[in-house]
Amino acid sequence: MMFYKDQILFGAAYYDEYMPYDRIDTDFKMMKDAGMNVIRIAESTWSTWEIEDGVFDFTKLHKMLTKANEYGLKVIIGTPTYAIPSWLAKKYPEVLAVTASGRHLYGHRQLTDITNPDYLRYAERIIRRLMEECRGYDNIIGVQLDNETRSAGAASEATQALFVAQMMKKYPDIEDFNQAFGLDYWSNRISRWEDFPDVRGTINGSLSAAYKYFLRNVITEFLEWQSKIVREYLTDDQFITHNFDFSWIDYSYGIQPEVNQQDAARCMDVAGVDIYHLSQDRFDGSTIAFGGSVGRSLKKDNYLVLETQAQGRANWVPYPGQLRLAAYSHLASGADSVMYWHWHSIHNSFETYWKGILSHDLKPNEIYNELSAFGREMRSIESHLINLTKSPSVAILVDNRSLTGLNEFPCDDTDPNTPDYNKILRTFCDALYKLNIEYDLVYKDDPIEKYTLVLVPALYSATEDTIARLKAYVQGGGHLLATFKSFVADEEIKVYHDLQPHNMTDCLGLSYQLFTIPRDVTITIDGNSYPAQGFMELVTAAEADSIACYEHPIWKKYSALTAHKYGEGTAYYLATLLGHDGSTALLRHILPECGISIPKNLYPLIIKSGINQLGRKVTYMFNYSTAKISGQISCSGRDLLSKKVYTEGDPFEIEALDLMIVEE
Amino acid sequence: MMFYKDQILFGAAYYDEYMPYDRIDTDFKMMKDAGMNVIRIAESTWSTWEIEDGVFDFTKLHKMLTKANEYGLKVIIGTPTYAIPSWLAKKYPEVLAVTASGRHLYGHRQLTDITNPDYLRYAERIIRRLMEECRGYDNIIGVQLDNETRSAGAASEATQALFVAQMMKKYPDIEDFNQAFGLDYWSNRISRWEDFPDVRGTINGSLSAAYKYFLRNVITEFLEWQSKIVREYLTDDQFITHNFDFSWIDYSYGIQPEVNQQDAARCMDVAGVDIYHLSQDRFDGSTIAFGGSVGRSLKKDNYLVLETQAQGRANWVPYPGQLRLAAYSHLASGADSVMYWHWHSIHNSFETYWKGILSHDLKPNEIYNELSAFGREMRSIESHLINLTKSPSVAILVDNRSLTGLNEFPCDDTDPNTPDYNKILRTFCDALYKLNIEYDLVYKDDPIEKYTLVLVPALYSATEDTIARLKAYVQGGGHLLATFKSFVADEEIKVYHDLQPHNMTDCLGLSYQLFTIPRDVTITIDGNSYPAQGFMELVTAAEADSIACYEHPIWKKYSALTAHKYGEGTAYYLATLLGHDGSTALLRHILPECGISIPKNLYPLIIKSGINQLGRKVTYMFNYSTAKISGQISCSGRDLLSKKVYTEGDPFEIEALDLMIVEE
Amino acid sequence: MMFYKDQILFGAAYYDEYMPYDRIDTDFKMMKDAGMNVIRIAESTWSTWEIEDGVFDFTKLHKMLTKANEYGLKVIIGTPTYAIPSWLAKKYPEVLAVTASGRHLYGHRQLTDITNPDYLRYAERIIRRLMEECRGYDNIIGVQLDNETRSAGAASEATQALFVAQMMKKYPDIEDFNQAFGLDYWSNRISRWEDFPDVRGTINGSLSAAYKYFLRNVITEFLEWQSKIVREYLTDDQFITHNFDFSWIDYSYGIQPEVNQQDAARCMDVAGVDIYHLSQDRFDGSTIAFGGSVGRSLKKDNYLVLETQAQGRANWVPYPGQLRLAAYSHLASGADSVMYWHWHSIHNSFETYWKGILSHDLKPNEIYNELSAFGREMRSIESHLINLTKSPSVAILVDNRSLTGLNEFPCDDTDPNTPDYNKILRTFCDALYKLNIEYDLVYKDDPIEKYTLVLVPALYSATEDTIARLKAYVQGGGHLLATFKSFVADEEIKVYHDLQPHNMTDCLGLSYQLFTIPRDVTITIDGNSYPAQGFMELVTAAEADSIACYEHPIWKKYSALTAHKYGEGTAYYLATLLGHDGSTALLRHILPECGISIPKNLYPLIIKSGINQLGRKVTYMFNYSTAKISGQISCSGRDLLSKKVYTEGDPFEIEALDLMIVEE
Numbered sequence A, B, C: 001m002m003f004y005k006d007q008i009l010f011g012a013a014y015y016d017e018y019m020p021y022d023r024i025d026t027d028f029k030m031m032k033d034a035g036m037n038v039i040r041i042a043e044s045t046w047s048t049w050e051i052e053d054g055v056f057d058f059t060k061l062h063k064m065l066t067k068a069n070e071y072g073l074k075v076i077i078g079t080p081t082y083a084i085p086s087w088l089a090k091k092y093p094e095v096l097a098v099t100a101s102g103r104h105l106y107g108h109r110q111l112t113d114i115t116n117p118d119y120l121r122y123a124e125r126i127i128r129r130l131m132e133e134c135r136g137y138d139n140i141i142g143v144q145l146d147n148e149t150r151s152a153g154a155a156s157e158a159t160q161a162l163f164v165a166q167m168m169k170k171y172p173d174i175e176d177f178n179q180a181f182g183l184d185y186w187s188n189r190i191s192r193w194e195d196f197p198d199v200r201g202t203i204n205g206s207l208s209a210a211y212k213y214f215l216r217n218v219i220t221e222f223l224e225w226q227s228k229i230v231r232e233y234l235t236d237d238q239f240i241t242h243n244f245d246f247s248w249i250d251y252s253y254g255i256q257p258e259v260n261q262q263d264a265a266r267c268m269d270v271a272g273v274d275i276y277h278l279s280q281d282r283f284d285g286s287t288i289a290f291g292g293s294v295g296r297s298l299k300k301d302n303y304l305v306l307e308t309q310a311q312g313r314a315n316w317v318p319y320p321g322q323l324r325l326a327a328y329s330h331l332a333s334g335a336d337s338v339m340y341w342h343w344h345s346i347h348n349s350f351e352t353y354w355k356g357i358l359s360h361d362l363k364p365n366e367i368y369n370e371l372s373a374f375g376r377e378m379r380s381i382e383s384h385l386i387n388l389t390k391s392p393s394v395a396i397l398v399d400n401r402s403l404t405g406l407n408e409f410p411c412d413d414t415d416p417n418t419p420d421y422n423k424i425l426r427t428f429c430d431a432l433y434k435l436n437i438e439y440d441l442v443y444k445d446d447p448i449e450k451y452t453l454v455l456v457p458a459l460y461s462a463t464e465d466t467i468a469r470l471k472a473y474v475q476g477g478g479h480l481l482a483t484f485k486s487f488v489a490d491e492e493i494k495v496y497h498d499l500q501p502h503n504m505t506d507c508l509g510l511s512y513q514l515f516t517i518p519r520d521v522t523i524t525i526d527g528n529s530y531p532a533q534g535f536m537e538l539v540t541a542a543e544a545d546s547i548a549c550y551e552h553p554i555w556k557k558y559s560a561l562t563a564h565k566y567g568e569g570t571a572y573y574l575a576t577l578l579g580h581d582g583s584t585a586l587l588r589h590i591l592p593e594c595g596i597s598i599p600k601n602l603y604p605l606i607i608k609s610g611i612n613q614l615g616r617k618v619t620y621m622f623n624y625s626t627a628k629i630s631g632q633i634s635c636s637g638r639d640l641l642s643k644k645v646y647t648e649g650d651p652f653e654i655e656a657l658d659l660m661i662v663e664e
Helices: A024-033 A059-070 A086-091 A117-134 A157-170 A174-181 A205-231 A261-265 A286-299 A322-332 A366-385 A400-408 A421-434 A464-475 A580-593 B024-033 B059-070 B086-091 B117-134 B157-170 B174-181 B205-231 B261-265 B286-299 B322-332 B366-379 B400-408 B421-434 B464-475 B580-593 C024-033 C059-070 C086-091 C117-134 C157-170 C174-181 C205-231 C261-265 C286-299 C322-332 C366-385 C400-408 C421-434 C464-475 C580-594
Strands: A009-013 A038-041 A050-052 A074-078 A140-144 A239-241 A252-254 A271-275 A303-309 A335-341 A394-397 A439-442 A453-456 A479-483 A511-516 A522-525 A528-531 A533-540 A545-549 A559-566 A569-574 A605-611 A617-623 A629-632 A637-639 A651-654 A659-663 B009-013 B038-041 B050-052 B074-078 B140-144 B239-241 B252-254 B271-275 B303-309 B335-341 B394-397 B439-442 B453-456 B479-483 B511-516 B522-525 B528-531 B533-540 B545-549 B559-566 B569-574 B605-611 B617-623 B629-632 B637-639 B651-654 B659-663 C009-013 C038-041 C050-052 C074-078 C140-144 C239-241 C252-254 C271-275 C303-309 C335-341 C394-397 C439-442 C453-456 C479-483 C511-516 C522-525 C528-531 C533-540 C545-549 C559-566 C569-574 C605-611 C617-623 C629-632 C637-639 C651-654 C659-663
Touching: A024 A059, A038 A059, A038 A335, A059 A074, A059 A117, A117 A205, A157 A205, A174 A205, A205 A239, A205 A261, A205 A400, A252 A286, A252 A421, A261 A286, A271 A286, A286 A303, A286 A322, A286 A421, A286 A439, A303 A322, A322 A335, A322 A366, A322 A605, A322 A617, A322 A659, A366 A659, A366 C511, A394 A421, A400 A421, A421 A439, A421 A580, A453 A464, A464 A479, A464 A559, A464 A569, A479 A580, A511 B366, A522 A545, A522 A559, A522 A580, A528 A580, A533 A559, A559 A580, A569 A580, A617 A651, A651 A659, B024 B059, B038 B059, B038 B335, B059 B074, B059 B117, B117 B205, B157 B205, B174 B205, B205 B239, B205 B261, B205 B400, B252 B286, B252 B421, B261 B286, B271 B286, B286 B303, B286 B322, B286 B421, B286 B439, B303 B322, B322 B335, B322 B366, B322 B605, B322 B617, B322 B659, B394 B421, B400 B421, B421 B439, B421 B580, B453 B464, B464 B479, B464 B559, B464 B569, B479 B580, B511 C366, B522 B545, B522 B559, B522 B580, B528 B580, B533 B559, B559 B580, B569 B580, B617 B651, B651 B659, C024 C059, C038 C059, C038 C335, C059 C074, C059 C117, C117 C205, C157 C205, C174 C205, C205 C239, C205 C261, C205 C400, C252 C286, C252 C421, C261 C286, C271 C286, C286 C303, C286 C322, C286 C421, C286 C439, C303 C322, C322 C335, C322 C366, C322 C605, C322 C617, C322 C659, C366 C659, C394 C421, C400 C421, C421 C439, C421 C580, C453 C464, C453 C580, C464 C479, C464 C559, C464 C569, C479 C580, C522 C545, C522 C559, C522 C580, C528 C580, C533 C559, C559 C580, C569 C580, C617 C651, C651 C659
Parallel strands: A009 A038, A009 A335, A038 A074, A074 A140, A140 A239, A271 A303, A303 A335, A394 A439, A394 A453, A453 A479, A479 A569, B009 B038, B009 B335, B038 B074, B074 B140, B140 B239, B271 B303, B303 B335, B394 B439, B394 B453, B453 B479, B479 B569, C009 C038, C009 C335, C038 C074, C074 C140, C140 C239, C271 C303, C303 C335, C394 C439, C394 C453, C453 C479, C479 C569
Antiparallel strands: A511 A533, A522 A528, A545 A559, A559 A569, A605 A617, A617 A659, A629 A651, A637 A659, B511 B533, B522 B528, B545 B559, B559 B569, B605 B617, B617 B659, B629 B651, B637 B659, C511 C533, C522 C528, C545 C559, C559 C569, C605 C617, C617 C659, C629 C651, C637 C659
16 A cells, blocks of 8 residues: 555645745645645646756755655655746747647647657656656655646647548548548548548538547547656656546536546556535535546546645635535545645736635635644544545446537537536536435446446447447346437447437337427426426337426427336436436436435535445535534444434534534 | 429439438438429539549449439539539648638638639539539439539638729729728828738728628629539520528528629529528528528529428427428429428538438438428429419518628627618518518619519618619609618718718608617607617608607607608608517508508418419418418418318418418 | 917817818818817828828828918827838838737738837838928927827737847846746746747736736837927927827726826827717716826826717717717816817728718718807807816826736636726726716826825735835825725736735735635625625724625625724725725715715716816816706806806706806
8 A cells, every 4th residue: 555545645736936935944834734744746847947958957846855854745746748948839839739720829838739759858858857856755655747638739730640640540441431420521531541631620520529539549648658757767655646637617517528537547546636616605515526426437446636726716715614624525535635726826927816725925824724623633533534435326427529529519509508518417416416326437448237327428429339338237237317419429420320319229218310409398207397408309209118208389299208127127218408406306206216215314415425444434424505404314323523423313413514424 | 494394393402422321212212202303412522523633433423313313303413613622622722712810721611712723723624524424314404503602701812913903993093992992091092003902901891892792793703604614514404503592690591791692693594592491489481481582583583492401400390380381481482492401411520410301310200201291292283383473562672782881880880789781671571571561672773663662771882873763763653661771872882971861862851960879769650669779860851751750858859760752652761770560560551551451361371472374373371370370361262282262251270380372 | 388278279180181072161161160270180191191102292281281271270280100001011011010819911000010110210201201291380289199009919029029128127137037927837937038938928917917018118119209200390389299098998988008198198298188988878977087087197287188079989979968068078177178089970991980070971960060059159268268277185096007917817817797907997986076076097106195085996016115105195194095906916916925915904904815706795884785896805904993894694704994094194995896886885984084075966967176277266067967957056156158156055057968167
């Protein structure tokens, strides 16, 4: 077991190089006082280490490492490759990616063409130099590769040539390529690879999706390449990680479309995630739970929260109590670290108002005080919390090809607000979450047999193999809930040319030929009526039971929600999007049929559980509201915080923004 | 009379080259079973025929033509010039148009610079080769030139040089040019043609409008050039056509700003149009009627509907009955064809979800079934329906220079929602339509004497000649209804420098010097009050009768609606925009004064009529609502569908989304 | 005293070169009849004077000057440098500025790179030639340099090199530069000036702000350079001016972010401004008052209104009476001129519908008639109105560095509607205005001792020196009202790293560490509750009196509004933005405490006053409403318009859109 498994990692990103004056002792002492044990450094410091081409200065690195050691702080080192120095861009303009809008200007991070040989040569040199400098520091526990890696939409001639080479390899016969991508359309077909159209101008959704897939693989290969370099310098007890982030709508929302995170994580020892969430009255823990499910999914193990907000943006400043609640929420999802971005608020540049633990005055404040209290409390019980083993009975199948497919071919291409993949996904995630049903996320090649219910939202791109596996799962007794826009297209986002849902008509017991956009359409589940939203398939349930039909003068003969016995299992199908309330009603209807019981206490009382290192079940009970909650407890054991012992059925009370952690 | 005049053309665009597998026999048999008799092929197939520069393969063409013949299907061949092969763009990058945003990337259709000599040379070769291959196929009834031709905003140096050459020719004295365009302003004047400013940067609305006019002429010349090539290969009973489309706001909305369609149609034998309309609860037939008026206007004859939707976009999927009603609606407007885009839904690329008759499963479905029923029914009575002669008593004058003028100089340049030309136009079209008053569209040089009423909406650019013709029309007993923003500027969009409306103050009996944007202003017509919208001229009706003044504390002394006897006729003027209800009230007030009576039965009961080939009056009565309509019939004759005989005044009933076709 | 001080300048911009035919005698006679005495000419006429490179034709200039003299019209000559001829751009493409979007296309005005040597050489030649031609015309009273000068975002390599040179000079040690701008962040630091990053791509708000500051200085230097050239040709009684404009939200809204107007005005004799304001029901005089405060601030003297609207845009067409009221409103603010843009409405190009006094028909109209009446009336009393000396007791400190700072670092960067600098500024200006408290604007180096109250809205960038001066002002007995987002950052927009508000915690008696965005937060002032808007600092009023705290379940312990005795004076602090009503309540609370009494008669009755040349107090009383106002008068004297004599307390009545001018 590696070091970090012994203690919960609690700390922050630290940038000595950004400090307006030397205060490293002050800072590290404050950290230590707060129970912190780790800093994350160096991930955007290339120009600090390599001040000119080949001229290096690692003074600040050594200072940070030495001082950290002095104060008992462990260190995670980031390779500094995601933000390049100005001199590199001046010398090799081609290191900046070219997109349909031309070449990026220097300035922003993550604009590098990570396929560019000059960039890679310089990146390798700085990584190796940094790793060499890091040798011998025992307090370095791990290395983070790059930072929220992006491909910058790279589409230079050279990058496109790599793509074409892959296409040539995949399609030895160019006619197969034309056919797979439907290039006859609008005269886009080619008969020689030299005539390959510039992907930047393409109107072919399959080609565009294939290029995005290629770019996701570029990231996987880039991180793997970095991992091999870094690995040369590491001891066995030092880990490699990366901070994976999410799709973004002012907070961490859905799966990251630009990275195949599971693939990218293969070269790593432990997965790291960046979770930013709503706050104040909109703080509900749903994004922490979602991000945790992503974190657990990548290595099928516990994960690190490498970044989360302290103060964050102005509208995120937490209410007193919310930071503590958020920190425990991460642990309850299986995180073994809570690390903030960042220690101090920066005085210049882009993220001046993405505030850290300390405000610009660099003094203790309410944020620091709350975290210190949490740190002391957590340390006293951490052996009961660390390395929690989680076993949800529900899995949700997520898929980046389908996400891309729905971007290329939206539900309603006339409506800018048409539901996208992550909207559909999160609707289910959040409905489960608020029903206190924990869920795993799985990818198409992951085993699913252990789950009682597998949700398949909008699996637009479904290979024959995936379809076969899902059918086998149901046949073997599993429960499947698939939605509209699933099983539509193949790997290349070409729509299947037989009855939809492709190859699932037998399993689901239904088919459809037409679909439309609902206007004033509702469906009724268990006596309550909910609006159909964004898209509706006009399903004929030939063999399935119709749980609900559309309520509409014309469309009423079509099914909206069905159930079908198939082999030993049951396959449910939802042909339209429901809102949060409708989705909740749907799950309340289906879950008990699958044998999954819904707890009595529901949101704002959130329950999360797992087995700790001592083999005991730990049940977190969070109160996300700003009012006290009381009820009857549904587990037995001792509250690690109050030390009070409960037996199932006992009354309990939780103060506003407070929690209990009941250990069996 | 050419072949297609014997039968109503009923069919679809067919793309064998897009099919996922060979199924041409299945498809053509299904078409034949549905009463279809025509396919439209080849319009975007350049890369299929010419796989490399000079390497041709017409296998699929011959297969389609031979099979079509076998199944009794006629064929309209499209020249494949609107979508170029990738190899052509690689070889001659200049074939892609340059605009203010730079050169277009390859991929999308209609981005070619159709003035480019290399493009034209290659286009001529593929047209000639295609025409040669088509020789000897008796079932080819006509050729469509290109497809919805665009100029792609072409503004390369070479294209601009053509424009400047035309300006030099039109303005031999450069001072006249400076004066006509007001180039003294902001130092834009030139004293040598070499200093001609780049039109891409111009802020001169007249210059910008002149360039758009030039680009419209480029399209006219391009189609004429194609027609001459194609004509060399045609027999006398093969026609030339083109599918003209419309301005677009999620459906076919107004006249097409980028093409002078009447000019462009001059080289053709029959006009074709592409009509896409709203559906489901928003299906009202107004766009079919508008598109039909455009279709009839181009050659002053019947026209072809070369494209209309089957399923179309997701929000267009028709209610049962709407496709049949739409098909008859086209015929009732004078169409001699109803052709769908397209037979099958495509499995890849840009229009995957612009669905055809068949869904992606390529199986019969409800859409196909409804069209089959229509096909059989229509064939049984087509000799009574075909080649209908229409004679509306109302004409609306439309003008692309005025449309451009209002784009360059909007009613309110601070309001992105300020009414544009087509909004003003369609307001009148749709008010007439729902009052069951059919209308023709006319262009500025068309004869207007035969009409009882001529509407002139927003004729911003009005030449002296047009003004003189309109005045002569009124003087000779005609009725004119002109609106605000008419008679403002000359051909070059220079505002006239005398009293407005220019040279019409005598005819209209009024003038104005000021205009503004209404806020909380209403006008009252026949006792009901309607909001003034978007723009209002502060009209002093010196000699005209003021039908309505503005209701506003300050503007109340100005007229909003006037009538003026002039010679034998009457000239009405509307100084502001009214909504649908206000426009309807206005027409209800004016039409009877012009001697045009408004039918008793009104929308959702729509009446359209004409004289058929047998010389008998045919009156279509459509029920566009989803409820039954009953009333007293206003014509006499036999319903061709039910075979029931009616005498004027008899009661009638029409089911939801059903119709009667009463032949005298 | 120069000529223009003897008479109020009343006239319009005149463009003989835009006229559709020769009508100069007609126009000048109409002007003279209207009491006008001045025209402004030539500011965008380069291509008219210099028809080709080095070929000049000043015929129209001499015609205008000669004719103007004949009709007794004075002339202000504009240097024609803000709109370049096409031939110049063809010959030297580099004269057009380069921005992040590439090089501007020729066409629009103000796109020139005013640092470009070729441009400057040609500009100097045309200015000198024009000045030579103007010699000997006694009726030329002044010269306007350029027109609403802009730097066009110039960022060519050459322009950026000038910027870098200035940075090198300011920061001899490049490490200081890195530190001041926080360039370590995201690897942006440089160790050699040759590696200076392209500012067009920067994400560093300090760097971006410094470049904007540089560009503002470019304008100052450009105007100074022009002034030196022009000055060589002027006699002592000819003045130099410039028409300074404002930030724009469909009208003149706030201070102009692209020009340091006070600096730029240093080389001038008299300040000129362009004031465009709302009209009709939204006409309230607030923008005229604001613009007047700007005008007075530039030279601490009376100013010229060089442009204001006659008809203007369609939605500005004034109600009868509004033009006269507006004209007197300018005079009451200390303007010595009222000049319209422009005499006649233009028949082509960009500003066809920015209408002048005359409509396109060039005939007398209601606008002309109202202005004529005003002209005659004003002339009869002008010696009592001209050269008014104003002495408000309130000053507002404005600062372009802070404006830029808040643009780079908005209150809420997730909200596109987050309040910007000018919004915050105008909220206070307009609240004061409607309370009939006149105000001066001051800049950071202006003396403030004479004011009873100094308002400091959002002084985001505050140097130590400014802070010290404000503290001294309070200590000496002054009253300060500062707001949120003041005293945050230094000159380079680097946030201070000590307790906020920086160095003002003692003076204000408070501090804060956290801030957030209010949601459902109110504050109560004198019994009424007002919403907190856009931003709120969580202030702990250690020593200050808390006038109001936030009304919110969580934030209630923090102060929103405080007062603190400091030395002899009082410092108020407002930690959030209030709307108009809240700001008014705040001022009603504070002003009396400062010893400033609020008049009884308030908006729509507006009172403005000053001392005229005769040493008598003149009090304007405007009725901005469309209803009659009556009340008791608060001053004594004779109404110059009605000649009626009033004693304080007498009843008075003012008709809708009318006024009184009471001279003591």
